Amino acid sequence: MNFKSVITIFCFAVLLGCNAEFQTPVSNENATLELTRLDGTPIPSPAMDEFLLSKMEELQIPGLSVAVISKGDISYLRSFGVVRADTAEPVGPETVFEAASISKAVFAYFVMTMVEDGTLDLDRPMHEYLPLPELEHDERYRSITARMALSHQTGLPNWRFLEEDGKLDIKFDPGTEFGYSGEAYEYLVAVVAHLNGVTPRTLEDVFQERVAVPLEMTHSSFTRNAHWDAHKAYGHEAGVAEEDRWYTDLSVFGGAHSLHSNAEDLAKFALAVIEGRGLEPDTYAEMLSEQVVLPDDQPIRTSFGIESWALGFGRSSTEAGMKYAHGGVNEHANAYFMVIPAQGYGVVFFANSSNGLALAEELEGFLGVLAGSSERSEG
Structure with a gap:
């Protein structure tokens, strides 16, 4: 395929x-x-x-x-x-x-319900909620926020498997420009699941409820x-x-x-x-x-x-x-x-x-x- x-x-x-x-x-x-x-x-x-x-x-x-x-x-x-x-x-x-990708719009609404009740801060670096080991080699990743993820400003690629080396790397300084990224959304999924005490395999129950x-x-x-x-x-x-x-x-x-x-x-x-x-x-x-x-x-x-x-x-x-x-x-x-x-x-x-x-x-x-x-x- x-x-x-x-x-x-x-x-x-x-x-x-x-x-x-x-x-x-x-x-x-x-x-x-x-x-x-x-x-x-x-x-x-x-x-x-x-x-x-x-x-x-x-x-x-x-x-x-x-x-x-x-x-x-x-x-x-x-x-x-x-x-x-x-x-x-x-x-x-x-x-x-x-x-x-319409999933992204519905997921963003889901995330905003958690912003509203204080579960998630749009501007708090996501690594403070949940580290992403694949990016820890690049200090810039520590500035990535949920706001950047939802608005495609993280610097992450769309999907790592579309990259020549298949790796997850930051392409530009987070927060400085627009770069469409599914990977950023998936990192935010992991953060949201963690904050709700579930995993990405069981986050569906929270989505249904909210x-x-x-x-x-x-x-x-x-x-x-x-x-x-x-x-x-x-x-x-x-x-x-x-x-x-x-x-x-x-x-x-x-x-x-x-x-x-x-x-x-x-x-x-x-x-x-x-x-x-x-x-x-x-x-x-x-x-x-x-x-x-x-x-x-x-x-x-x-x-x-x-x-x-x-x-x-x-x-x-x-x-x-x-x-x-x-x-x-x-x-x-x-x-x-x-x-x-x-x-x-x-x-x-x-x-x-x-x-x-x-x-x-x-x-x-x-x-x-x-x-x-x-x-x-x-x-």
């Missing part, structure tokens, strides 16, 4: 053939509001269905789970297609998809469980076993990459972000505040319009207000999340295809989300 193909920032639109039969969309009765574009213009649900089905066929996406939030509530919630390209089993309300249960995210989990085994949407290529598609142990909480969820659950999370639900106003404001500005020539900025980073989210200016977004790319699985809190508006979707994120820009265009594009990060 080519691990470099599992996670890469910029290769999300590789066209792969598939013969999926596109199913009649599965609706959810909870989506009772009128679907609208960002400017409030109504969109008949059949027109949205037709648009998505046409894009699924064009982009060869076998399965899709999608939700739109307008007027501060879920106004559109649909499932389309099949759980894997070599079967006729339809995607439905129970189906879960790989969230990939986030999933309060937000009613009933099908969301960072670690493998029986529901995954029974209801997971598999990747674009038929016959690829889950164990062969991952570079890590799915029984371990992966704050940077391992979340599995669906559009209804992620829409509930989006509503919490829009409303600041579950966090005090000061904590909420801190989470979404600008932490680091991306240079004009930074590839994520030039390619995807991300202007700055908050704690767990990319930030882009739009005519309607600040857009907070994250994308996810795993091999044969893409996901997308964006909200504009000032408008009570958002879009989320999951696709079991390498072509899923090619849908994001077109869907935002269809919905009238203006100016700025969101980060399509790796899983």
Whole structure:
């Protein structure tokens, strides 16, 4: 397996053939509001269905789970297609998809619940909570904080296995610039687990208690469980076993990459972000505040319009207000999340295809989300 193909920032639109039969969309009765574009213009649900089905066929996406939030509530919630390209089993309300790097946004919210109750200090060096022996050779690691981890300022690489020497090293002085890093998130996972008296193998219980249960995210989990085994949407290529598609142990909480969820659950999370639900106003404001500005020539900025980073989210200016977004790319699985809190508006979707994120820009265009594009990060 080519691990470099599992996670890469910029290769999300590789066209792969598939013969999926596109199913009649599965609706959810909870989506009772009128679907609208960002400017409030109504969109008949059949027109949205037709648009998505046409894009699924064009982009060869076998399965899709999608939700739109307008007027501060879920106004559109649909499932389309099949759980894997070599079967006729339809995607439905129970189906879960790989969230990939959208995991980082949900994990950041989880961390902020601990910042709020004093369990974790964003600006206390993480080594004071839990040393990381692999970095003790570099004195700079002692300045790395949770704030730097959540805003990609640690100097750590994205993933060590993508480095030529396979080692974990600091690439720049922590806190001085932006550098996307899954490794930093995994270090923070270890710290969070330690502070809660558990391990990364049992941190899921804490996440469920603090986030999933309060937000009613009933099908969301960072670690493998029986529901995954029974209801997971598999990747674009038929016959690829889950164990062969991952570079890590799915029984371990992966704050940077391992979340599995669906559009209804992620829409509930989006509503919490829009409303600041579950966090005090000061904590909420801190989470979404600008932490680091991306240079004009930074590839994520030039390619995807991300202007700055908050704690767990990319930030882009739009005519309607600040857009907070994250994308996810795993091999044969893409996901997308964006909200504009000032408008009570958002879009989320999951696709079991390498072509899923090619849908994001077109869907935002269809919905009238203006100016700025969101980060399509790796899983």
